[in-house]
Amino acid sequence: MTKAIGLEVSLAIAEAVKQANVDVVAAYPITPQTHIVEELSVYVANGELDAEYIPVESEHSALSAAVGSSAAGARTYTATAAQGLAFMHEILFITSGLRLPVVMTVANRAMSAPISIWNDHGDIMAERDIGWIQIFAENGQEAYELTIAAFKIAEDRKVLLPICVNVDGFILTHMIEPVTFIDQKKIDDFLPPYSPALTLDPDKPATFGPVGVPEVYIESRKQCEQALLNSKAVVQQVLEDWGKSCGGKYKLVEKNGNDKAKILFITMGSLGETTMTAVKELEESGESAGQVRIRLWRPFPREEFLEAIADADELIVIDRALSPGAHNGPVAQEIKALLFNESKRPKVHNVIAGLGGRDVTVKDFQKMYAMAKADELGPNYLIWGVRSDA
């Protein structure tokens, strides 16, 4: 199949998981992730995918089962969103601590209360420090391709860490987009069967998850931290190889618009596409606007990011999550911390936008740009579009 077909992105992600030839899917349905795992259950039921499907009773169990099957040497996939991701919380650390290359789709959704099934990044931003590789897809094609590449990254012997592919709930998961599927043969060549470094094996007993007494715990955490830091080079290499042999060319950080633009929008996820249109229109009206999209969030691609913003005077960092009580949203905090020791620092504006599925349009970005120029965005952050009496 080399022709683009119109398909719901969730189903394209399920296809990616099937083409990655997983051994085990352990999942619990939660909106807006449900269609992915539902489709996978169909594949397993009708024999299209030779895998164990474990329909568990909760997300806590979904990831626990994934930990067990990955430790047993199986290529393992799960998916979740919002409250489901939060319910996995303690097991998220265990998965990375045990160095298990589980692949998980997070269909990003706002956290309750109030109940919201719509998109923002509040779910994954609360899980920044779980030690997983975290990447953000911008559109359907990217969600499909990154899902396959994710297995190769996670299973690399230099990495052996879990990875979550973030896709904006509804905005991506439920959108019908043109998706070009990659030929199975190419994927098989790209992604060989998983060969684990250590497994649960009765003939060669091992204990996964023993007590780490104070004399060991720090070294154990250091090992995981270093693996995550080292994974950046592998992510880069895998995406490069992917571009050559299978699909599109993806970088850790992407720049768009005038290379010397003075004011840059910084986005993660699907908002990057809306920003792209806004930047194009701003450029056409003679403005010096550009954009930088962060694809890899953990580990944060410091050097690539600094290079991308080297010529900018001002950044408008869009956060799709609130970090109540902090100076900024999570992404802006990260960027400000990174810039602090740099000799040349652009001014950083921070806009918290699109919480709980609120639309962020091209016009919004143009207004943000005008406000940044007029220095009206405030010193810390501005919650975009919030209705107020004052």
Next chain:
Amino acid sequence: MSELAICAWQKLELGTVITQPGNAAQLRTGDWKTLRPETDTEKCIKCGMCSIYCPEFCISENEEGYYPADLFYCKGCGICANECPKQAISMVMD
């Protein structure tokens, strides 16, 4: 503490997995203690009650029939001293 696990982070097994079953035997729990048991052989009647009550199973009979604790494992909990029917065991600063 097991000498195997006291190493640079680079040498630690992947995911801190234990690949040698039973290596807990190498875990020096003796360095947890503040007090260690000392037996007064004048009072000891060699009944072995201390050995039965020891939660660490680190007290066993020696050639002379007394029951010294293996200080490699003994955590200094004092249960042996408490259970001794002759108050022959006293806990002293390690």
